[in-house]
Amino acid sequence: MVFVYGFIGWTGYVSLSNWNSLVPDFSFAGLKNYAFLFNDYRFQADLRNTLFFTLFFIIAVLASGLLLAILLDQKIRGESLFRNIFFFPMALSFIVTGVVWQWLLNPSTGVNLLLKKFGMSPLWYTSVKVIPGVEWGKIEFGVPVAIIAVVIAAMWQMTGFSLAMYLAGLRGIPEELREAARMDGASELQVYTKIILPLLMPITVSVIIIMAHISLKIFDLIYAMTGPGANFVTDVPGMYMFETTFRGNYYANGAAITIIMLLSVAIFIVPYLISSRKGGS
Template sequence: MSTVVTTDPILTRPARRTAMRTRLQNALPQIVLAPSFLLTIIFVYGFIIWTGYLSFTNSKTFPSYGLTGARAYQRLWNWTFESDPPSSWYTSITNMGIFGVLYVGICLALGLLLAILLDQKIRGEGVLRPIFLYPMALSFIVTGVAWKWFLDPGLGLEQTLHQLGWTSFHFDWIKNKDFVIYTVVIAGVWQASGFVMAMFLAGLRGIDSEIMKAAQIDGASAVQLYRRIIIPLLRPIFLSAFIVLAHMAIKSYDLVVALTSGGPGGSAWLPSNFMYEYTFKRNEMAVGSASAIIMLMTISAIIVPYLYSELKEKAR
């Protein structure tokens, strides 16, 4: 004789509710993130694809969806419009090289130096840290306007020193097309070096003190301690700071506009300024899109290897 076991539905109802609650809790992060994920896919990656498509068209004031191959890229690198400066794109990428190298290099060196000095437990460290870090809280627009006033020969530093009696002092870089890009470097370094200092200071405070004590016992001098032990241990901080600074350098459109208004004859243009000018002011949407794609490829060439190394490190 077989026995039939029946399950009381009343007894399983709490278990069903518990299982449903567990499923909802597990799915809650995906539900919350789904709208922002969808918007990111559409308005970031979707428009990247759209911009890439426009760069292979003959779009002018409005989009034109007929493909014309790489003509926009050819026009970008071999500029032939008689009414435009023949070297506007080359000026932009040259300025990007000057600004990028000096901005990243000086910020790294100055940030590391400030971090090392603050790491000596000097008096007033709690006051100095926020003073150095404060400029990073400002937007590029505010930084650019402030330094524009400061560097203006008729208003800022030069005029002040003339009033104090030093009439032979001249500092007109912001008006000089050959030196205007260096004023952008000065303003950018002033803003970002404190942030880099904070990153290095956090890295220095995270180093095991026993390692440094052992090196000192072995007779290592302060210079050898930093050169052979501490600075090599800060390699991840160097890499992270480089990625952040390089990204900021490539997209420093607002700093250039606020500080120099593009400089005399566009002499302070960066690729971001070129892209905006030719897309929205000179009605060359295809050429502007091509320059935007080149900027994207530059950023990707910096960030993708970094992400790959990070993911590879976590997979070990």
């Protein structure tokens, strides 16, 4: 109660105050800090980056994890070896992953150095280009090219989790169901689309919830890999909160960012917890 809900309440209280200096000022400011954030270009860029990072990251993890799980479910030779290889990235921290992929994708080292020899441009990793998108209010939702590099690194680390979930689900589906469908004339594609994938839907929802939770509060991977990037093309609310609070000493603004991050995660987590509790009862 104290170390979770107590500090959440304290953060919410600070976000409504005027404490934006080293000297505490708890006078009531209302929603001034929130209004400042939603009119701030950097925070608008953070919302855009988080939206596209979450969307691409979840799709990539689901697709890659399901595909690898289906391949491993074919009882291939050396399955345990492949399974350990795919699970290994999960043993690393996001900091380590960020440093490794920063080296791999850096324009002067790693993979990009090899691309240069073939006349291919490696600048997409540090690109400030934003592919134009829709505009909602004052926020333009275009896709930053550089955010794709972060998605690749995050997918590489978290695909093993999706693989484990889907593989356990596939192994839990009775073989009789598949055989019955084949005997009724269903093709292998129809077996997966009409029988297996619907049965895996609870696992898919669980993976989406967990990956959304990770992506919405991502900080360490981007901090180690790219930082906020030029023109904030890879910046996220966690990065902005860290710099605002601990480098700029704008504690009320930092607390407001934290509350917004908490609410964005709650949008995914709370309905899932409620539905799980009803299903369990």
